[in-house]
Amino acid sequence: MIKSVNPYNGKELYEFEEFSSGQIAAAVDQAHKAHLEWRNSSFDHRRKHLKRVAELLREGKENYARTMSVEMGKPITQAIAEVEKCAWVCDYYADHAQTFLASELKETDAGESYVSYEPLGVVLAVMPWNYPYWQVFRFAAPAVMAGNTGLLKHASNVMKCAQNIEKIFLDAGFPEGVFSQLPIGSKKVKEVIENDKVRAVTLTGSEPAGRSVAADAGNQIKKTVLELGGSNAFIVMKDADIEKAAETALQARFQNTGQSCIAAKRLLLHEDIAEAFIDKFKKGMLKMKSGDPLEEDTYIGVMAREDLAEELEDQLKRTLDMGAELILGGKREKAWFEPTLVDKVTPEMPLFREETFGPVIGVTRFSTADEAINLSNDSKFGLGVNIFTNDIQQIKKMVPRFEEGAVFINEMVKSDPRLPFGGVKASGYGRELSEHGIREFVNIKTVYINY
Numbered sequence: 001m002i003k004s005v006n007p008y009n010g011k012e013l014y015e016f017e018e019f020s021s022g023q024i025a026a027a028v029d030q031a032h033k034a035h036l037e038w039r040n041s042s043f044d045h046r047r048k049h050l051k052r053v054a055e056l057l058r059e060g061k062e063n064y065a066r067t068m069s070v071e072m073g074k075p076i077t078q079a080i081a082e083v084e085k086c087a088w089v090c091d092y093y094a095d096h097a098q099t100f101l102a103s104e105l106k107e108t109d110a111g112e113s114y115v116s117y118e119p120l121g122v123v124l125a126v127m128p129w130n131y132p133y134w135q136v137f138r139f140a141a142p143a144v145m146a147g148n149t150g151l152l153k154h155a156s157n158v159m160k161c162a163q164n165i166e167k168i169f170l171d172a173g174f175p176e177g178v179f180s181q182l183p184i185g186s187k188k189v190k191e192v193i194e195n196d197k198v199r200a201v202t203l204t205g206s207e208p209a210g211r212s213v214a215a216d217a218g219n220q221i222k223k224t225v226l227e228l229g230g231s232n233a234f235i236v237m238k239d240a241d242i243e244k245a246a247e248t249a250l251q252a253r254f255q256n257t258g259q260s261c262i263a264a265k266r267l268l269l270h271e272d273i274a275e276a277f278i279d280k281f282k283k284g285m286l287k288m289k290s291g292d293p294l295e296e297d298t299y300i301g302v303m304a305r306e307d308l309a310e311e312l313e314d315q316l317k318r319t320l321d322m323g324a325e326l327i328l329g330g331k332r333e334k335a336w337f338e339p340t341l342v343d344k345v346t347p348e349m350p351l352f353r354e355e356t357f358g359p360v361i362g363v364t365r366f367s368t369a370d371e372a373i374n375l376s377n378d379s380k381f382g383l384g385v386n387i388f389t390n391d392i393q394q395i396k397k398m399v400p401r402f403e404e405g406a407v408f409i410n411e412m413v414k415s416d417p418r419l420p421f422g423g424v425k426a427s428g429y430g431r432e433l434s435e436h437g438i439r440e441f442v443n444i445k446t447v448y449i450n451y
């Protein structure tokens with residue numbers, strides 16, 4: 001049985017029976033059969049269906065958001081915004097997929113040669129709980145527009161969100177099997193990957209999960225996209241707008257109660273402005289309201305599970321034991337973690353070296369731009385970096401030196417359907433969103449004709 005527990009009050013919400021091997025095989029068969037039909041459908045047909053999904057998401061956003069808040073503790077206002085963003089990505093791919101996948105003529109010695117983009121078939125998506133709708137839709141919208149079918153293995157604590165998503169596709173008129181979910185735990189993922197009818201796998205989650213799924217898929221010579229962890233630096237140069245930087249850093253670290261892969265996890269501050277920045281940041285932290293995720297003005301909810309909060313507490317304790325200084329916060333009660341700010345963090349400490357998945361951030365000071373870049377790159381992860389400065393010409397020259405999938409200047413790292421999203425190093429490989437995302441799971445077919 002898979003259990004969903006409300007992390008705010010510890011109450012068990014539902015129990016789901018895990019699919020047996022026979023049920024898994026039947027679901028894969030159905031997805032495969034659906035693909036054989038769906039791949040022949042026109043872009044217009046697919047577009048109409050995906051537009052309907054976007055409408056349903058907007059119409060039911062309060063309900064869908066509520067499920068998220070109850071299952072994983074996301075503050076309701078942020079949960080509603082997440083559902084709206086899912087509708088956006090559906091509209092985006094409904095409008096642009098045909099252009100992104102149009103055949104491209106190539107000049108060669110042939111009478112005619114071109115590249116066509118064709119669907120691969122059934123794609124397995126292993127997804128995390130932190131953005132339980134967004135992570136799924138940013139995979140599903142391009143997948144179905146490309147003519148693939150999707151099988152979702154969602155995180156065990158957000159099974160009701162998974163069911164909701166499956167139902168939205170069916171209610172929008174998608175044939176059964178074009179998008180469906182498998183209620184299974186992580187141990188059964190290998191079995192799905194090994195099924196011949198599954199052609200590719202995408203995983204958004206932690207590094208260990210990525211390693212395991214990529215190894216299983218590698219054994220089967222199946223394509224993977226991995227969106228893994230991050231430990232993004234938030235760099236504030238001495239010429240930055242401190243007010244704006246502090247305001248943005250608060251959101252970049254604390255939205256979704258700090259549980260975001262692209263959250264700002266390491267504050268790198270120029271020594272000349274560090275005190276002024278910390279002062280503004282602290283004031284902002286004190287204004288953030290913690291509480292019931294279902295209340296509209298709650299900004300800090302609870303973490304998704306108590307064990308995750310315990311893990312964060314351990315990272316904080318080990319960092320303080322190594323000599324860092326606690327400025328604010330530090331308390332934990334079950335799954336609730338007080339927003340926490342730590343100063344004098346050095347690169348050997350857990351808050352710098354490890355991914356911290358919750359509302360805790362450490363400050364490291366630097367004196368030159370070179371030092372800031374080296375500190376930023378001194379991480380096994382490479383998802384993104386936030387930089388605040390007024391010297392745009394200077395920072396643009398430095399962009400190639402950042403080992404990251406994204407560099408955001410005077411803005412926080414965020415995902416946007418129009419821009420590719422993904423990382424390098426231990427943050428994974430492949431890209432989601434934009435034209436790059438939809439081309440990950442297609443057969444890029446070369447056609448060469450002599451008349």
Ligand code: NAP
Nearest residue numbers: 127128129154155156186189205206209212227228229261
């Ligand atoms: P997780 O523990 O890795 O779980 C993610 C998904 O993988 C879940 O569905 C989980 O299933 C499954 N899973 C776990 N271990 C597996 C294994 N050995 N084999 C197959 N499947 C496995 O991650 P999480 O705690 O849910 O999410 C937090 C992590 O995701 C963080 O590291 C975060 O940075 C990363 N993340 C990355 C991105 C990105 O776009 N780069 C976005 C969001 C989150 P069960 O729930 O059944 O264990």
